[in-house]
Amino acid sequence: MSIPALAGVCTYVEAAQPGYTVEENVRRLVRCAWIQKRAMETGLYWLNPTPEWEVKEALSLHLYQDAEHARLIRARVSEMRNPPPRMDVSPDLALDRFFDELLAARDTLEKIAGLYGVLRPALLDAYRAHYGGSNPLVDFPTRRIVRFMIVETEDAVQWGEQALAALTETDADRQRAEAWMAHLRAYLDAAGGIAGDVQPPDQLPAPRAAGDFVPDFFPQRDDRFTGRWNFVFPPHEVARTEGVSVEEKTLALMCKRTLEMDVPEAMARMIAEAEGMPWEYYVDMARQLWDEARHAMMGSVYFEALGVDWKHEIPLHPGFALRLNQHMDALDAHAVLYTIEQSLMPAKTGKRYEWETAVDAHDPLAALFQDYDWADEVLHAQVGRRWLLDAHKLSRDAVVKLGQQRATESEADLAQYAAHGEQINWWPDFVRRVLGQESAMHDYALGTADPVYRAAE
Ligand SMILES: [Fe+2]
Ligand SMILES: [Fe+2]
CATH class of the missing domain: 1.20.910 (Heme Oxygenase; Chain A)
Structure with missing residues (x-):
């Protein structure tokens, strides 16, 4: 038995496998930074009009994590490219069309189905693929943050699975969630998926989003909050x-x-x-x-x-x-x-x-x-x-x-x-x-x- 080489990061054999080039690495990360930004915005837009407190709790946590993940990715990209590519503009308008559709959700069931049944699982798959596709030694800094983002995204996806199960107890609800997820998956595929490497479908379902999205910041509470209109608070x-x-x-x-x-x-x-x-x-x-x-x-x-x-x-x-x-x-x-x-x-x-x-x-x-x-x-x-x-x-x-x-x-x-x-x-x-x-x-x-x-x- 010998002392592990390469600080235990990986074996000599693993480090000798090529992985993403810097260019491919940056291309993928720039898309992810934008997706995390738009996911954060989605949480910000939905926090007020979504009546269920438990959903507000999760949106609050996950939009914070979105902001953090985008920070980590932006910092890593800036380490690899000088000047760094712009990360405050969309890398792909097809991604924005996906988010336009996501934001067109009509109720809590569709919001959870879209954000947690489609987007976050796809993001999780993309991070896992990135972790597997990058060389563990030369791209150690990227893999380090991706590993962290995988852990947090797994937790968010798991919360979403349980929330969606709670929201789809009838067949009608399940069918509605499935139909909405299929609609959104088509739009995500049309952007080539998270990493932009998926073959786009030949045809897209008609968009639901019409015109510019108008956010609603009226704070809603569900019926369990029986005193929600009593402003007397001694x-x-x-x-x-x-x-x-x-x-x-x-x-x-x-x-x-x-x-x-x-x-x-x-x-x-x-x-x-x-x-x-x-x-x-x-x-x-x-x-x-x-x-x-x-x-x-x-x-x-x-x-x-x-x-x-x-x-x-x-x-x-x-x-x-x-x-x-x-x-x-x-x-x-x-x-x-x-x-x-x-x-x-x-x-x-x-x-x-x-x-x-x-x-x-x-x-x-x-x-x-x-x-x-x-x-x-x-x-x-x-x-x-x-x-x-x-x-x-x-x-x-x-x-x-x-x-x-x-x-x-x-x-x-x-x-x-x-x-x-x-x-x-x-x-x-x-x-x-x-x-x-x-x-x-x-x-x-x-x-x-x-x-x-x-x-x-
Ligand atoms: Fe406080
Ligand atoms: Fe405070």
Whole structure:
């Protein structure tokens, strides 16, 4: 037995097999960078109008991974070619025709069938082929990132298989999914597949996409969210009011985390409408979007552990995304988000205070969630500084002033949606049921305003 040669990367025999030339390698990678970018955009476009929260969770994760994969591929291409080929323009218009069709999905079933039943499995096959087709020694850097992308894409495909199975329990649904997948596969084949090396079909089915795609950023919730039109949300006040027990404050904090469901929805629109930013912008903002989705998940995990039917018992309204997506432009929306994040910094009222509250309540799960929620704000503050202040050459004070102004003005915009549901104070009953005690805020005058951003100075 001898010590493995070539650092154990492969054998002498394997390294002596030729693989892709640099030109072929770059050609394939450039297509993949574009496909990952368009997959990210698809997630951004679908986050708001797709009503099922579980789908929003997965779209949030996978669009972030799309942005990351594109970053890795772009960096690798730039290592191999100077100047690098342009990666902000389409390498093949037939690929864009495929994405036009993908975006023409009519409901959740067709979205999942297209993105997870057609595109991601094809991408996974292409990455596996790339891993197998590249020389393991000379192209080690590409294979290293491709190996990582295979792992993440496998997970996404697996999620999609389970989601599609759940959405196609009847024969009619199964047939509809199959027909849509066949339609999209034809369009992907017409582009030569992911790598552009598949023989295009002789004939294409008639396109469904008509005209330019018009994104819809109205945040939808499915029927399980029975209180989705109740904009009364006492936890904002409860968590910061003196004289309230730490147990009640902690319960309020976990409700606030769960309500963060609409922060990714608001961010999806900001990112989708940001044209021509450096790729790092999309990576950073998509990461924050995924973090905000996870903050909402923290709340949901907490209430699942308590056996609370959180979708039904907590009025999880999409008021923040409604205001930002429907009633102001994307830059103002980013200013509102930034202003809220600035309000989370002061030690007495911000994230430190929230963490200490959960620690004082001797609630290890809530304390852990607040600990990491606080940690995520470190990154989010940097993202805001870099992509709002620096990128637009704005001062912190000017942005906070704008954010407070737009947040206050847009409170009134919620009134037009209030008639969709009852506006009621659900908090005292909720506290009694979950904590078995009376709320300290029983007589407090509660409005529909979110006071959080007012804490930014
Ligand atoms: Fe958050
Ligand atoms: Fe945040």
